[in-house]
Amino acid sequence: MNILVVDDEKEIADLIEIYLKNANYTVYKYYSGKDVLRDLERLEIDLAILDVMMQGMDGFSLCKKIREKYTFPIIFVTAKVEDIDKVNGLTIGADDYITKPFKPLELMARVKAQLRRYKNYNQNGMNDASVIDFRNILINQKTHEFYFNDSKVELTKTEFSILWCLCLNRGNVVKTEDLFRYVWKEDYYEKDNNTIMVHIRHLREKMHDNGKHPKYIITVWGVGYKIEK
Amino acid sequence: MNILVVDDEKEIADLIEIYLKNANYTVYKYYSGKDVLRDLERLEIDLAILDVMMQGMDGFSLCKKIREKYTFPIIFVTAKVEDIDKVNGLTIGADDYITKPFKPLELMARVKAQLRRYKNYNQNGMNDASVIDFRNILINQKTHEFYFNDSKVELTKTEFSILWCLCLNRGNVVKTEDLFRYVWKEDYYEKDNNTIMVHIRHLREKMHDNGKHPKYIITVWGVGYKIEK
DNA sequence: ATTTTTTTTTAAGAAATTTTTAAGGTATTT
DNA sequence: AAATACCTTAAAAATTTCTTAAAAAAAAAT
Numbered sequence: 001m002n003i004l005v006v007d008d009e010k011e012i013a014d015l016i017e018i019y020l021k022n023a024n025y026t027v028y029k030y031y032s033g034k035d036v037l038r039d040l041e042r043l044e045i046d047l048a049i050l051d052v053m054m055q056g057m058d059g060f061s062l063c064k065k066i067r068e069k070y071t072f073p074i075i076f077v078t079a080k081v082e083d084i085d086k087v088n089g090l091t092i093g094a095d096d097y098i099t100k101p102f103k104p105l106e107l108m109a110r111v112k113a114q115l116r117r118y119k120n121y122n123q124n125g126m127n128d129a130s131v132i133d134f135r136n137i138l139i140n141q142k143t144h145e146f147y148f149n150d151s152k153v154e155l156t157k158t159e160f161s162i163l164w165c166l167c168l169n170r171g172n173v174v175k176t177e178d179l180f181r182y183v184w185k186e187d188y189y190e191k192d193n194n195t196i197m198v199h200i201r202h203l204r205e206k207m208h209d210n211g212k213h214p215k216y217i218i219t220v221w222g223v224g225y226k227i228e229k
Numbered sequence: 230m231n232i233l234v235v236d237d238e239k240e241i242a243d244l245i246e247i248y249l250k251n252a253n254y255t256v257y258k259y260y261s262g263k264d265v266l267r268d269l270e271r272l273e274i275d276l277a278i279l280d281v282m283m284q285g286m287d288g289f290s291l292c293k294k295i296r297e298k299y300t301f302p303i304i305f306v307t308a309k310v311e312d313i314d315k316v317n318g319l320t321i322g323a324d325d326y327i328t329k330p331f332k333p334l335e336l337m338a339r340v341k342a343q344l345r346r347y348k349n350y351n352q353n354g355m356n357d358a359s360v361i362d363f364r365n366i367l368i369n370q371k372t373h374e375f376y377f378n379d380s381k382v383e384l385t386k387t388e389f390s391i392l393w394c395l396c397l398n399r400g401n402v403v404k405t406e407d408l409f410r411y412v413w414k415e416d417y418y419e420k421d422n423n424t425i426m427v428h429i430r431h432l433r434e435k436m437h438d439n440g441k442h443p444k445y446i447i448t449v450w451g452v453g454y455k456i457e458k
Numbered sequence: 459a460t461t462t463t464t465t466t467t468t469a470a471g472a473a474a475t476t477t478t479t480a481a482g483g484t485a486t487t488t
Numbered sequence: 489a490a491a492t493a494c495c496t497t498a499a500a501a502a503t504t505t506c507t508t509a510a511a512a513a514a515a516a517a518t
Binding site for chain 4: 193194197198200201210219221222
């Protein structure tokens with residue numbers, strides 16, 4: 001497991017590193033947010049521990065930047081004890097927030113809890129794959145390509161995200177609300193329903209699957225959509 | 230979203246409930262772990278907030294019991310400030326651990342962070358039990374499919390919900406009022422009785438079980454319905 | 459910086475499906 | 489026999505989805 005540690009106080013970063021390495025994690029240690037963003041893509045991080053108050057880019061800004069592309073757990077570790085900071089930190093995308101001075105054992109327990117949630121409680125295996133291949137569908141998340149009957153079909157970002165979610169859950173119904181939250185990552189309201197419907201229609205069109213009885217993206221009345229295995 | 234609150238100190242449970250309801254969550258409030266375990270299957274909980282020190286079954290034991298079957302996030306709220314308890318709580322399957330006196334806003338931020346992780350960042354709860362298979366009935370909540378004598382029978386959302394509730398409680402009578410509240414999630418009045426009856430009739434029809442002596446969905450006079458094991 | 463193109467969202471009417479109501483009937487209990 | 493609870497049927501009402509087109513927003517190109 002690869003853990004990212006970002007803290008401009010070297011002693012703290014070193015201390016955290018010792019405990020993490022002791023628990024057999026691979027540690028990537030950084031002293032500035034800028035350097036992190038430069039390397040993030042190639043590191044394949046599973047969890048990040050960020051300091052809030054850093055020179056240059058602060059922890060909150062870094063967290064926001066990370067969340068634009070990644071969903072691995074983020075834990076803030078900070079000397080700031082203001083309640084409003086905790087609330088802000090958790091609101092902008094962090095999963096946990098610990099104040100200094102912290103007990104290393106507690107930090108480790110929280111790291112393990114977050115990794116368990118991220119890796120184990122997730123649907124096993126299925127989620128890690130970046131290619132899903134079944135029936136006459138081949139969809140690749142890494143390359144953002146979709147092949148249907150061996151010919152490439154161009155999808156927009158939203159269309160791809162919807163189809164990917166349905167394929168991840170192939171065989172199972174995805175509730176409209178869950179689908180919305182997966183794709184848009186924000187709260188769902190009734191009116192959003194129509195937005196999804198239009199995208200579904202576009203997808204069906206691109207799969208030549210419009211008409212009364214779609215063969216691929218199937219409507220489950222009052223619940224959501226599913227794609228049969 | 231359905232949130233479970235378990236605390237034998239009524240005032241705390243009530244306080245938490247107020248904040249949760251204010252944020253538009255549905256709250257199921259319990260004062261003992263035993264009662265929770267009895268109802269858990271039919272509640273469809275998305276997140277739990279548990280007190281650690283309770284009379285009878287303590288929070289840790291309840292957490293372990295829940296984790297045998299469910300993966301929704303669990304947050305401990307407790308007066309125990311011993312570090313070792315935090316570590317233990319997080320180790321046995323909890324996702325977060327807050328000590329009293331806690332700031333309600335912080336609790337709410339942590340609830341939201343956990344739900345975001347569970348519902349938006351992760352694919353949600355693939356592991357939670359979703360298939361019931363007995364006699365010649367096979368009902369799958371994830372795929373929203375119902376097989377009767379090995380052939381697929383299409384059900385509407387309400388029909389499915391009713392049958393699922395009866396199957397969850399197979400062997401036992403489900404009171405009309407309880408059935409209504411499970412399916413419609415609102416208060417029950419006499420006139421709703423007829424609505425249920427019509428749906429039951431449709432179900433019986435689809436199971437070729439109309440007539441004087443139904444073999445599957447059995448009427449228990451003056452009480453409700455049951456489906457025999 | 460502006461224009462063009464593409465994508466996403468909104469809106470509104472139509473179509474399809476599901477749910478509820480209502481009324482008359484049947485079975486069971488007291 | 490009366491009262492109560494349940495069943496059946498069909499039509500009305502409500503809900504949900506589909507379709508289409510245009511507006512708005514975002515991205516790409518000039």
